[in-house]
Amino acid sequence: MADDLPPREAMEFDVVIVGGGPAGLAAAIRLKQLAPDAAVCLVEKGGEIGAHILSGAVIEPRALNELIPDWKAKGAPLETPASDDRFLYLTATRAFRLPTPPQMHNHGNYIVSLGNVVRWLGQQAEALGVEIYPGFAAAEVLEEDGRVVGIATGDMGIAKDGTPTGNFQRGMELRARYTLFAEGCRGSLSKRLIARFDLRDGHDPQTYALGIKELWEVPPENHRPGLVEHSIGWPLDAGTYGGSFLYHFGTNLISYGFVVGLDYRNPFLSPFEEMQRFKTHPAVRRHFAGGRRIAYGARALNEGGLQSIPRLTFPGGLLIGDAAGFVNVPKIKGTHTSMKSGMLAAETVAEALAGDHPAELTAYPEKLRASWVWEELSAVRNIRPSFAKWGMWGGLIYSGIDTYVLRGKAPWTMHHPHRDNDTLLDAAKAPRIEYPRPDGVLTFDRLSSVFISNTNHEENQPPHLHLRDPDLAIRVNWERFRSPEARYCPAGVYEIVGAEEGNAQLQINAQNCVHCKTCDIKDPLQNIDWVTPEGGGGPNYPGGM
Numbered sequence: 001m002a003d004d005l006p007p008r009e010a011m012e013f014d015v016v017i018v019g020g021g022p023a024g025l026a027a028a029i030r031l032k033q034l035a036p037d038a039a040v041c042l043v044e045k046g047g048e049i050g051a052h053i054l055s056g057a058v059i060e061p062r063a064l065n066e067l068i069p070d071w072k073a074k075g076a077p078l079e080t081p082a083s084d085d086r087f088l089y090l091t092a093t094r095a096f097r098l099p100t101p102p103q104m105h106n107h108g109n110y111i112v113s114l115g116n117v118v119r120w121l122g123q124q125a126e127a128l129g130v131e132i133y134p135g136f137a138a139a140e141v142l143e144e145d146g147r148v149v150g151i152a153t154g155d156m157g158i159a160k161d162g163t164p165t166g167n168f169q170r171g172m173e174l175r176a177r178y179t180l181f182a183e184g185c186r187g188s189l190s191k192r193l194i195a196r197f198d199l200r201d202g203h204d205p206q207t208y209a210l211g212i213k214e215l216w217e218v219p220p221e222n223h224r225p226g227l228v229e230h231s232i233g234w235p236l237d238a239g240t241y242g243g244s245f246l247y248h249f250g251t252n253l254i255s256y257g258f259v260v261g262l263d264y265r266n267p268f269l270s271p272f273e274e275m276q277r278f279k280t281h282p283a284v285r286r287h288f289a290g291g292r293r294i295a296y297g298a299r300a301l302n303e304g305g306l307q308s309i310p311r312l313t314f315p316g317g318l319l320i321g322d323a324a325g326f327v328n329v330p331k332i333k334g335t336h337t338s339m340k341s342g343m344l345a346a347e348t349v350a351e352a353l354a355g356d357h358p359a360e361l362t363a364y365p366e367k368l369r370a371s372w373v374w375e376e377l378s379a380v381r382n383i384r385p386s387f388a389k390w391g392m393w394g395g396l397i398y399s400g401i402d403t404y405v406l407r408g409k410a411p412w413t414m415h416h417p418h419r420d421n422d423t424l425l426d427a428a429k430a431p432r433i434e435y436p437r438p439d440g441v442l443t444f445d446r447l448s449s450v451f452i453s454n455t456n457h458e459e460n461q462p463p464h465l466h467l468r469d470p471d472l473a474i475r476v477n478w479e480r481f482r483s484p485e486a487r488y489c490p491a492g493v494y495e496i497v498g499a500e501e502g503n504a505q506l507q508i509n510a511q512n513c514v515h516c517k518t519c520d521i522k523d524p525l526q527n528i529d530w531v532t533p534e535g536g537g538g539p540n541y542p543g544g545m
């Protein structure tokens, strides 16, 4: 069909950046600081910068201090200093306060809306002359003679059946000497590049978690600005990695999130419902008393750490931020490391533009290895794998020894033995989990949740969730695993219909997709391939998220 379409127009830049998150924007800003005359373009699939940004977030300002030292004077929205850290272990009825691990000390950090921070970074980038195109999804990598030479944005106005509609607009070729991929966790083009250039050879598989988040407004008497509370334990069993965060910030806002490691084994587990029932715990529900839920969203995050960072360079381009995977898992923080990776990539590119334009920018990983990012990720590299190996209690004990006795300098590196899609038990061998019904006050169902993520997709467009082999949806996913996608998808996109009549069919409600990427990660046979829908589609997270 592409052959019948008119040719794409092309624009030339020195650098094209895919993704307007912390990594992409930090790279854009650093580039213009170092090379003011460079032509830099950034595309973002969200309808505006920040629309698809979902994070906790408590952020460490280290990278921001380096990038824009006078950020306070420039009005950066970092307004609530973290002041009180609490770390809890929950049983079904009780809460026990544990010593806060050093990685979770947040003195000097800020509780923010990352969406707002990113919107502000976008303004700083634009003021420096970066051309920012929100509402444009990079849909294709352009490659010539083995070198990446830019990206093409997706066509708009293509109908479900693949024919152009009255709103048809051909995508653009954005060509560049260097292309930086800053798509965040499980980027769709980054995934292709990793496969195309064998970037994962010799590295561990990437592992992931799904984070589901709600934003609440609570009465002032229940609000403790600066409180940072994390928990482990109930409602997850000791073999499932995960926990909660509760951050009190801004004017009477609470950012509540629940994170579940995607190496979970029970196909009946529903991260969404675990997230909902967590709020009913006696030690937790008081946070929300008298409050109102105002926003909802979900996003996968990387958990592989240092061992899982792939090769970062290929001819003509680089992976930066969570597209590669710089999250410090024990800290649950990746903003500062993603930003720093973007800044180091920008420094490398600025040198290359001033020099002889080498195809592959190998100075970038060298700079990273010499930076605090590497030191930080190296010190915690064994913590997450220890939980995968020994479960919660074994992982806690090992992590204590690794942190306090070995001080992150263990002479060994533990590995991630398998990919998250390989871990599910057959449904016949897994215990069923009964979840309580939502009450509509404290706990909610998926559809009312997706509603307040402001998710919207043009309905008449080709599906952006591809099943490589549609038969597998029933033959394997349903018959063997009872369709785990119907439970792990936090937006109710996947539904099994007709099961009671003995004619199970998979129905895909693609318009609900909040772009968390979990199905692309967890589908047992990797049969689901997430590709970018029309630019501007997806969630529209409000300020505050």
Ligand SMILES: Cc1cc2nc3c(=O)[nH]c(=O)nc-3n(C[C@H](O)[C@H](O)[C@H](O)COP(=O)(O)OP(=O)(O)OC[C@H]3O[C@@H](n4cnc5c(N)ncnc54)[C@H](O)[C@@H]3O)c2cc1C
Pocket: 018, 019, 020, 021, 022, 023, 024, 043, 044, 045, 046, 050, 052, 053, 054, 055, 056, 057, 058, 059, 060, 114, 136, 137, 138, 139, 182, 183, 184, 185, 187, 188, 189, 210, 211, 212, 213, 257, 259, 299, 300, 301, 320, 321, 322, 323, 327, 332, 333, 334, 335, 336, 338, 532
């Ligand atoms: C639930 C949760 C809680 C977290 N809590 C914290 C925390 O408290 N502190 C902290 O520091 N970190 C936290 N993190 C991690 C942090 O959010 C990430 O490390 C950080 O956002 C990574 O930045 P990034 O720019 O690499 O990617 P992202 O922030 O994911 O940004 C990527 C951007 O690229 C866009 N994009 C993707 N593909 C395309 C495409 N093909 N074309 C155009 N645009 C595209 C996306 O729409 C998005 O705007 C958390 C993450 C989650 C999910």
Ligand code: SF4
Pocket: 465, 488, 489, 490, 491, 492, 493, 494, 512, 513, 514, 515, 516, 517, 518, 519, 520, 530
């Ligand atoms: S369809 Fe996939 S990417 Fe979209 S919300 Fe569901 S799990 Fe996430």
